[in-house]
Amino acid sequence: MPTTTHRIHNFSAGPCTLPLEVLEQVADQFPDYAGEGMSIIEMSHRSKTVAGVFEEAQSLVRELLAVPEDMHVLFLGGGATFQFGMIPMNLLQGGKSADYTHSGAWAKKAIADAKTVGTVNLVFDGTDANFTTLPDPASVRAGDDAVYLHLTSNETIGGLQWKDFPAIDTPIVADMSSDIMSRPIDFEKFGIVYAGAQKNIGPAGCALVLIKQSVVDQCPGDLINYLNYANHVKGQSMANTPPVFQVYLIKLVMEWLKAKGGIAWAKDMADQRSQLLYDAVQRHAGFYTCPVDERYRSTMNVVFTTPSADLDAKFVEEALAHGMSGLKGHRSVGGCRASIYNAMPIEGAKALAGFMDDFAQRNG
Amino acid sequence: MPTTTHRIHNFSAGPCTLPLEVLEQVADQFPDYAGEGMSIIEMSHRSKTVAGVFEEAQSLVRELLAVPEDMHVLFLGGGATFQFGMIPMNLLQGGKSADYTHSGAWAKKAIADAKTVGTVNLVFDGTDANFTTLPDPASVRAGDDAVYLHLTSNETIGGLQWKDFPAIDTPIVADMSSDIMSRPIDFEKFGIVYAGAQKNIGPAGCALVLIKQSVVDQCPGDLINYLNYANHVKGQSMANTPPVFQVYLIKLVMEWLKAKGGIAWAKDMADQRSQLLYDAVQRHAGFYTCPVDERYRSTMNVVFTTPSADLDAKFVEEALAHGMSGLKGHRSVGGCRASIYNAMPIEGAKALAGFMDDFAQRNG
Numbered sequence: 001m002p003t004t005t006h007r008i009h010n011f012s013a014g015p016c017t018l019p020l021e022v023l024e025q026v027a028d029q030f031p032d033y034a035g036e037g038m039s040i041i042e043m044s045h046r047s048k049t050v051a052g053v054f055e056e057a058q059s060l061v062r063e064l065l066a067v068p069e070d071m072h073v074l075f076l077g078g079g080a081t082f083q084f085g086m087i088p089m090n091l092l093q094g095g096k097s098a099d100y101t102h103s104g105a106w107a108k109k110a111i112a113d114a115k116t117v118g119t120v121n122l123v124f125d126g127t128d129a130n131f132t133t134l135p136d137p138a139s140v141r142a143g144d145d146a147v148y149l150h151l152t153s154n155e156t157i158g159g160l161q162w163k164d165f166p167a168i169d170t171p172i173v174a175d176m177s178s179d180i181m182s183r184p185i186d187f188e189k190f191g192i193v194y195a196g197a198q199k200n201i202g203p204a205g206c207a208l209v210l211i212k213q214s215v216v217d218q219c220p221g222d223l224i225n226y227l228n229y230a231n232h233v234k235g236q237s238m239a240n241t242p243p244v245f246q247v248y249l250i251k252l253v254m255e256w257l258k259a260k261g262g263i264a265w266a267k268d269m270a271d272q273r274s275q276l277l278y279d280a281v282q283r284h285a286g287f288y289t290c291p292v293d294e295r296y297r298s299t300m301n302v303v304f305t306t307p308s309a310d311l312d313a314k315f316v317e318e319a320l321a322h323g324m325s326g327l328k329g330h331r332s333v334g335g336c337r338a339s340i341y342n343a344m345p346i347e348g349a350k351a352l353a354g355f356m357d358d359f360a361q362r363n364g
Numbered sequence: 365m366p367t368t369t370h371r372i373h374n375f376s377a378g379p380c381t382l383p384l385e386v387l388e389q390v391a392d393q394f395p396d397y398a399g400e401g402m403s404i405i406e407m408s409h410r411s412k413t414v415a416g417v418f419e420e421a422q423s424l425v426r427e428l429l430a431v432p433e434d435m436h437v438l439f440l441g442g443g444a445t446f447q448f449g450m451i452p453m454n455l456l457q458g459g460k461s462a463d464y465t466h467s468g469a470w471a472k473k474a475i476a477d478a479k480t481v482g483t484v485n486l487v488f489d490g491t492d493a494n495f496t497t498l499p500d501p502a503s504v505r506a507g508d509d510a511v512y513l514h515l516t517s518n519e520t521i522g523g524l525q526w527k528d529f530p531a532i533d534t535p536i537v538a539d540m541s542s543d544i545m546s547r548p549i550d551f552e553k554f555g556i557v558y559a560g561a562q563k564n565i566g567p568a569g570c571a572l573v574l575i576k577q578s579v580v581d582q583c584p585g586d587l588i589n590y591l592n593y594a595n596h597v598k599g600q601s602m603a604n605t606p607p608v609f610q611v612y613l614i615k616l617v618m619e620w621l622k623a624k625g626g627i628a629w630a631k632d633m634a635d636q637r638s639q640l641l642y643d644a645v646q647r648h649a650g651f652y653t654c655p656v657d658e659r660y661r662s663t664m665n666v667v668f669t670t671p672s673a674d675l676d677a678k679f680v681e682e683a684l685a686h687g688m689s690g691l692k693g694h695r696s697v698g699g700c701r702a703s704i705y706n707a708m709p710i711e712g713a714k715a716l717a718g719f720m721d722d723f724a725q726r727n728g
Contacts, residue, residue, distance in 0.1 A: 010402045010406055015409060023395030026403075027391050030388075030391035031388055035370060037372030037689075038689075041379060041382065042382050044377070047376075078441040080605075206569070224481065226442060240442075241378065245568075
């Protein structure tokens with residue numbers, strides 16, 4: 001569909017670029033949704049229309065990700081940060097313990113919340129390596145007492161990604177906020193998978209949660225209502241008034257992803273986009289540096305530095321002038337970062353790789 | 365501004381009707397927000413643009429409601445249901461107690477969550493009166509041990525509204541989900557005021573929370589991060605990635621409300637709309653019945669019944685055919701309910717009152 005919408009390449013880490021077709025649908029469907037005489041955000045969440053949107057969103061997530069039958073699909077307010085705490089509140093109270101892998105900034109937050117509730121055993125700690133590498137998944141063992149093993153499948157800030165997962169009997173609980181829907185995953189190993197929507201799924205303000213019934217069975221009855229997974233499963237994500245707009249957008253993004261070719265397409269494109277950028281780093285190896293172990297480099301967030309902080313800043317500024325935004329590294333680590341989620345067109349990665357060449361030649 | 369948008373009168377209890385001007389702005393501002401080459405929901409929450417939207421939303425809430433200086437304004441994910449639990453988790457742990465008023469379906473949920481955390485003393489229980497009346501505010505006393513006294517300023521399902529508030533020294537904690545921004549309130553008496561956005565403020569998926577610094581000072585340090593008010597105050601509603609779309613809409617709704625004349629205008633309109641409907645009930649007193657004590661009838665949710673459940677259903681169905689939706693009473697109580705929040709045009713209330721006349725004449 002030809003469009004005249006003014007559009008720049010948005011490399012933000014999340015909230016981030018979304019499919020233009022989806023955004024145009026939103027504009028088209030405001031303020032009168034499907035001829036009902038009101039917008040989707042004015043409709044009762046108990047209406048047939050909104051219930052249908054939720055069912056469709058859930059069904060598409062289930063189909064695209066091949067979610068096992070004994071795993072529920074939930075859309076919850078509060079985002080992934082809320083899940084950091086909700087998980088231990090449901091599973092670690094009463095002196096229980098879990099294994100955690102410390103892979104960077106996001107794992108750290110999950111660990112901090114778990115420690116306020118139960119006992120945390122670190123089975124991997126990347127601190128000394130400055131979070132540039134991960135353990136061989138085959139080497140990871142869970143302790144006998146661990147209720148679950150937690151990992152962060154992709155560290156958005158560090159640009160570090162698990163390529164495979166531990167082969168253990170203990171259920172894995174995974175924060176997949178920044179790489180869900182970007183590659184096929186066998187969810188049989190997982191007890192809970194959660195993801196803030198604002199990368200590959202939709203807008204900020206909602207978390208996608210996949211949770212096995214066997215985990216739901218462990219939720220204690222004496223939690224406040226909103227914290228209890230069992231309530232949300234029973235209410236089918238409508239135990240309380242849910243974030244309707246976010247789920248509506250998730251439905252549209254899932255439709256878009258399915259039409260494109262689903263997870264296989266997403267993986268192919270993620271591989272292509274990230275290869276373009278890592279190749280550019282490699283071509284100018286004396287100029288750009290990617291600190292991440294080659295085995296665990298993320299296909300979603302490519303981090304790199306130039307020879308100086310001043311040149312990093314110049315790179316970000318000049319890229320913006322060339323229609324590429326959001327390339328500044330996270331304030332905690334500096335450098336540059338290109339977040340290339342599902343909705344980033346391959347043209348965006350090509351444009352950035354070309355600019356990297358040009359910038360290195362002019363400043364190297 | 366003349367418009368050709370197909371529009372019906374939406375009497376839903378929430379999510380509910382929003383100002384058409386705001387919805388048209390959303391459509392206009394998608395997919396390219398302010399010429400930035402991306403939509404508002406694709407922007408980093410750390411960007412100047414989104415930070416500016418949050419500051420403006422907060423500032424407008426503060427101005428419109430005359431929020432005291434020592435009270436923070438927060439926008440949090442999870443809605444009011446999450447606040448039911450977050451409040452006792454912050455204030456009642458360690459054997460503390462609070463006073464609650466039981467005024468109906470929403471108070472009941474707040475009470476249930478508080479009981480899982482601390483001790484609840486009911487200082488008013490409307491159960492025997494079937495939640496059709498409230499205590500004289502001047503008669504309400506708080507216990508010596510109560511950390512706070514909780515009330516539900518407007519019961520959306522019961523159509524019952526506190527017209528004034530207890531004159532006590534104990535801080536009042538109030539669920540104002542369904543009538544905030546509809547009348548001037550002296551917030552000095554209140555420790556926490558919370559409101560799901562989806563009635564008078566914006567779309568579902570966000571709660572507005574006003575909280576005194578003296579209450580924040582009581583929050584324990586050993587809570588999971590998302591539960592701790594102190595974190596959200598410190599992060600200025602961005603301790604985690606917030607529901608950006610909701611806060612953007614809240615900003616637009618607040619701008620609309622300010623342009624209309626603010627809270628004084630909102631109160632005047634709420635009085636006019638509700639009077640039109642209560643007058644219609646009164647005109648056909650043998651046909652329509654409003655069970656609520658006249659002193660406490662809500663200006664936001666007008667509940668009434670016809671002589672039979674069959675006629676109630678017929679009323680709802682025929683009203684829909686006349687372009688008025690959402691008039692079915694909550695499934696827990698039956699009957700009819702007209703929710704008439706700030707964005708309901710006076711023409712909607714006039715149309716409904718006219719239809720009530722007509723329906724009573726034809727079926728009485």
